[in-house]
Amino acid sequence: MKDLNLIVLYVIALISYQINTQDIQQQQWTKRVLLILTDNLNYQDFHSQINVFQNQQKKLDDSNLVIYQITSRHYKLGLFEENKWIKRSQPYQEMKTDSTIFEVILIGLDVGEKLKQNTSLSTDKLFSPIDSMPMRRAETRHKNE
Numbered sequence: 001m002k003d004l005n006l007i008v009l010y011v012i013a014l015i016s017y018q019i020n021t022q023d024i025q026q027q028q029w030t031k032r033v034l035l036i037l038t039d040n041l042n043y044q045d046f047h048s049q050i051n052v053f054q055n056q057q058k059k060l061d062d063s064n065l066v067i068y069q070i071t072s073r074h075y076k077l078g079l080f081e082e083n084k085w086i087k088r089s090q091p092y093q094e095m096k097t098d099s100t101i102f103e104v105i106l107i108g109l110d111v112g113e114k115l116k117q118n119t120s121l122s123t124d125k126l127f128s129p130i131d132s133m134p135m136r137r138a139e140t141r142h143k144n145e
Contacts, residue, residue, distance in 0.1 A: 030064060030109070031064050031065070031066050031109070032063060032064055032065045032066070032106065032107065032108055032109055032114075032130060033065070033066055033067075033068065033106075033107040034053075034065055034066070034067045034068070034104065034105070034106050034107075034126070035067075035068050035070055035095055035103075035104065035105040035106075035107065036049050036050070036067060036068070036069050036070065036103075036104055037070045037071075037095060037096055037102070037103045037104070037105070038070075038071055038072075038101060038102045038103075039071065039072040039096075039101055040071075040101055041071055043101050043102055045101075045102045045119060045120045046102055048120045049102075049104065049120045049121060050069065050079055052120065052121070052122070052123060053067060053079055053123070053126075054079045054080065056123055057079075059123070059127060063127065063130050063131075064109070065130070066078075067079055070095060073087060074086055074087045074088060075088060097116065098118060100118040102118055102119070102120075103116065103117070103118050104116070104117055104118075104120075104121045106126065106129070106130075108133065109133075114129055114130075114133075115129055
C-alpha cells in the first residue's frame with residue numbers, strides 16, 4: 001500500500017510539474033495514462049510495445065488514454081516519431097519502480113495504478129481492465145445513448 005501511495009504521488013508530481021503539456025487537474029477524471037519506461041531505447045520490448053499500440057490509436061482515444069514514452073534521459077507524449085522528445089531524466093527516476101530495463105504502468109482516471117508489468121503488454125491485457133472499470137462502462141453507456 002505504501003508503494004502504491006508513493007507511485008500516486010510520483011504520478012501527480014510527474015504530470016503536474018515535469019510534463020509541461022499536461023496539467024494533473026485536466027488529466028484527473030478525464031484521461032488514463034500509460035507509461036512505457038525503458039533505460040535503453042534499443043530494447044526490443046520497448047519497440048514492440050510502441051508498435052503494438054501505434055495501430056490502436058482510435059481505441060486509445062476512445063478509452064481516453066494518453067501514452068508517455070519515458071527513458072532515463074528524456075520523455076515524450078504519444079507514440080509517433082513526429083512527437084518531440086523532451087530532455088529530462090526526472091520523470092524516469094520518479095516513475096521507475098524496479099530494476100528491470102522495461103516497465104509498463106497503467107494509471108487510471110483517479111490517478112491510481114491499475115496495472116504494472118515488465119514485459120510487453122498486449123492490447124487485450126491493456127483494454128480488458130480498462131473496459132471493466134466502472135468509469136469506462138459509464139462512458140460506454142453514455143456514448144451509446
